[in-house]
Amino acid sequence: MKKRFILLFSILILVLSACNTNDEKQEDNDKAASDNEKDTITYESEDGPVEVPADPQRVVVLSQFAGDLIKLGVHVVGADSWAKDNPRFEELKDAATVSEDNLEQIIELEPDLIIGLSSTKNIDKLKEIAPTVTFTYGKAGYLDQHIEIGKLVNKEEEARKWVESFEKEAKDIGKQIKDKIGKDATVSVIEKFDKQWYVFGDNWGRGTEILYQAMGLNMPESVKEQALKDGYYALSEEVIPDFAGDYLIVSDQSGAEDTSYLESDTFQNIPAVQNDHIFVVNGKEFYFNDASTLEYQLEFFKEKFLGE
Template sequence: MKKLRLSFLLLVALVLSACGATADQGTSGDSSSDTKTESETITYESENGPVEVPADPQRVVVLSTFAGNVLALDVPVVGVDSWSKMNPRYELEGVEEVTDENLEKIIELDPDLIIGLSTMKNVDKLKEIAPVVTFTYGKLDYLTQHLEIGKLLNKEEEAQNWIDDFKERAAAAGEDIKAKIGEDATVTVIENFDKELYVFGDNWARGTEILYQEMKLNMPEKVKETALEPGYYTLSLEVLPEFVGDYLIVSKAEEKESSFMETETFKNIPAVKNGNTYVVDSKEFYFNDPITLDFQLEFFMDSFLGE
């Protein structure tokens, strides 16, 4: 009888132990399920075909142009290109500056997604580090580009909401500005870079997308003839007055040569003489992402509508 009772107790112990193991496994299963959720992927249809990317990326390296788009969607960035790094409008404290040739540095950053342009180097090697998605600059218009990055980051709805809101705000601002400066007033955007002067069309950042596409402000005919299709046009100081409309936006880097603004040729341009010239920091105007566009829109509203 004692042996039978002992056997029964051992059997109960084994059953309880098994139940405990099952419970532990259930808890462990829940944990692995959570881990799986965190590491889930989606398939993004890139211009080069489908790419499996994180559904919730947490360590993104942006090797050119699109850092502001990623930041605007509240996705963590761990590495950016030099142009983005020097933009004072981006929150990039602690973010490393990298290039498509800094493979070891990128490995150390342990990215879960790499974004860049189709022209960048070492794409195959970068793919060994993390999923890589590239875009051809200018293939998409600037708002569709943001939407695509929203799709890539699994934040399409957020991207679309910003686009809808931005277009509404910019159109309203354009109506107010035209009411003040006149329906026929023209605006020119120029920049000095590497001792050259450039005038811009309607899709080469520097605020041109807002001024011409969203606000529907007018471009001088000379600019339309030379810069609209290619995006920009190089010109000399001597012919600059022929390109400047009623209003002038000068994108200027503080450390770059800007003595042209001290010349009589520049000072005698009607837009300059009439006080219709607005100077911007080129570092803040290089891009056309939501962070930059919101800043540009605010600047134009203050400049054109301010008393």
């Protein structure tokens, strides 16, 4: 009887030991599965779901989204020349200047995520290097675009909080500006690029999204007619007065170092210039509508319009 008891007890111990071992293995498997799930996320891109790193460490940006990644604290190892030329993007000082034409250079950077536009060249080849996500310019609103970048790099909550804060601040500053310059005052945004001049609508960077969308400031009728639909309109210096509002923002791609053109008869006869309502900005700093640039543009407008 005693031997039978000992035998049964031994069998019970073996069964319990086996169960514990299986439970431990299952826990390890569950933990491993959980860890693997954290390694990647699925982003719903314009072209369908894409598996991307949950915490990207080596991002290559072939478009205007570098400032969004900077604002979200994401490490960029390669950026296009436009972003690299922005003197305010100090976070990119160690990043390589890349283009979609130099695939070998991108391979050498060993990116874990590539971001571009739908018009970017060699997209299929880029996808062979690393998960690649592209966006169509203007398909998402300028603030929604920041949220999309946030989703892509697994920082949606941070992106949404920034958008909420920015919208509130821009609206408040816009109200102060309207109260100061008058609700009917008009604002124009023009740019000097090489020898060509352009005037812009309400969604082409250079602060247009803030002035016209966030703040609701007025656009001259001539600008509405020519630039609102396409986003921009090319013009000669001689006709700039026809598109100048009560206030004139000049984005200068030369870096705003040579503003001798302001001394020409064309500019000197513009009421905005005569009234000292002209603000010249470094176009390299003012170019895009990413989160980092939007913050800078907003502070610029606050200082220039309100004297703060």
